Amino acid sequence: MRFQKQTYRNRSYIYGPNGKLRLVVPIVHNQKKYRTDCETQIFNQIPWKKTHWKTLCASYRSSPYFEFYEDRLYPLYQCHNNQLFEFNLQLIQTICGFLNFDLDYNVIKAVKGQHHVVECLLNAKNQIKYSLNQYHQVFGNKYGFISNLSIVDLLFNVGPDSLIFLKKLNLKTNRTSIQNSISIKKHSYVQPFNDIQ
Numbered sequence: 001m002r003f004q005k006q007t008y009r010n011r012s013y014i015y016g017p018n019g020k021l022r023l024v025v026p027i028v029h030n031q032k033k034y035r036t037d038c039e040t041q042i043f044n045q046i047p048w049k050k051t052h053w054k055t056l057c058a059s060y061r062s063s064p065y066f067e068f069y070e071d072r073l074y075p076l077y078q079c080h081n082n083q084l085f086e087f088n089l090q091l092i093q094t095i096c097g098f099l100n101f102d103l104d105y106n107v108i109k110a111v112k113g114q115h116h117v118v119e120c121l122l123n124a125k126n127q128i129k130y131s132l133n134q135y136h137q138v139f140g141n142k143y144g145f146i147s148n149l150s151i152v153d154l155l156f157n158v159g160p161d162s163l164i165f166l167k168k169l170n171l172k173t174n175r176t177s178i179q180n181s182i183s184i185k186k187h188s189y190v191q192p193f194n195d196i197q
Contacts, residue, residue: 009037010084012150016059019143023052023150027084040084049077056152063138065159069098073152098155099163135165 010025026043053074060066076094081087089107096103134145135158154162
């Protein structure tokens with residue numbers, strides 16, 4: 001599968017002191033017209049990890065559970081990853097650990113017609129809005145509740161009850177229906193290694 005710009009593969013949104021804030025993992029731009037997700041390299045020549053960590057600290061240091069997760073999240077911003085896919089996989093594993101959610105997955109080559117990639121969940125351009133139950137947010141009294149943020153917003157504000165909160169969700173969009181998927185114990189994470197011929 002081809003890497004697409006402006007998707008959640010390399011960006012997320014958090015609740016900062018001045019409202020909704022975008023965090024972007026910079027990628028290496030090259031002359032190659034098409035590249036797969038696995039070929040996408042992180043541009044580590046700028047201190048993006050340091051910037052992201054400082055932003056997370058400024059945004060969530062006063063949240064109820066930031067310190068609860070801080071020591072386990074910080075190492076992700078210290079390790080050196082060259083591939084975006086590897087960084088994302090480490091992030092997914094870490095978040096699932098925070099949630100005490102056993103994610104059983106296999107990294108496989110996607111085959112057209114056999115595997116369904118839920119692209120609408122990755123595409124940041126479409127800005128699909130989900131109706132979520134509200135929870136306390138650090139700057140909620142300043143800007144109100146902001147939905148559709150990174151899961152770290154939920155974790156830092158709700159803490160160990162985050163999985164309970166997620167299990168109660170019934171997400172529906174006009175393109176796909178995802179009902180109680182969080183309660184399924186077996187998942188496959190499909191990583192397309194190459195474009196389908």
